[in-house]
Amino acid sequence: MNVKTFSYLALALPLLTTVSTAKADLLASIKSSGVLRCAVYSDVPPFAAPDTKTRQLVGMDIDLCQALSKQMGVKAQLVPTSVEARVPVIATGRADVLIANLAYTKTRSQQIQFSDPYYVAKEMLVVKAANADKPLSFFKGKRISANKGTTSEQSIVLKGGKPVTFQDAASAFLALEQNKVMGFVTNTMTATKMISQAKSSGINLAMVKEPMALEPIGVGMKQGEPALLTAVNSGLKAMDEQGTIDKIWNQWLGPNTDYKMTREEHVQPLSSLTFQPLD
Known part of the structure; x- marks a missing residue:
């Protein structure tokens, strides 16, 4: 190997090492x-x-x-x-x-x-207790609340409901309590806690058994x-x-x-x- 070739190889070694590391x-x-x-x-x-x-x-x-x-x-x-x-x-x-x-x-x-x-996880429809035994098909075309821009909102569209969206879950939930919507969609965890909180205020809510998504x-x-x-x-x-x-x-x-x-x-x-x- 002549000196010139050795010099080229020596210069190339750092580059080869860099390429090898990048591909690790x-x-x-x-x-x-x-x-x-x-x-x-x-x-x-x-x-x-x-x-x-x-x-x-x-x-x-x-x-x-x-x-x-x-x-x-x-x-x-x-x-x-x-x-x-x-x-x-x-x-x-x-x-x-x-x-x-x-x-x-x-x-x-x-x-x-x-x-x-x-x-x-499941997106669940929370409704007044009297409607909890209804199939999801019953809620097609109905006003249903959810957080704006969430998968909860997407699931309402997916099931044929009319989304009514809010910036936070508390406002979306309040719309159900005040009968401004027929249901409220959220994950199972949030639904469970909010149903419990509503019950302490004398409002009976429940989840429809079939998930929205x-x-x-x-x-x-x-x-x-x-x-x-x-x-x-x-x-x-x-x-x-x-x-x-x-x-x-x-x-x-x-x-x-x-x-x-x-x-x-x-x-x-x-x-x-x-x-x-x-x-």
């Missing part, structure tokens, strides 16, 4: 650093919110993040985020995974990739990271089989909490679910 997959980087950067809500109880005494983030999603990190053999690093920023924080690479009660939608699936869901909840990740997706799915499946997810669920959402919810679905491929994705 995210899972390898996580394993190398020993840290899983996990985006969670900054203040959305019971998923993630500051403890009133310690000010440390606690909640269902915090415990899920810690358990998933342990399953993957690394430590968790929490990245607090807002509802509005939870998808961008993954798309821009500021966090490795997103565990923030993230529902699968068509739009989000184009921005990030989803793990196998670990539970299926199904929303698979999973872990969000950057697109184009198949190794990480496989690792997260494997970790969730193991946590499910070990009873870890059920234990976390029961602590934060279960029958002995204010939400009184039972986890009915287990970790399974998204393709195995029968549902109509919302936009």
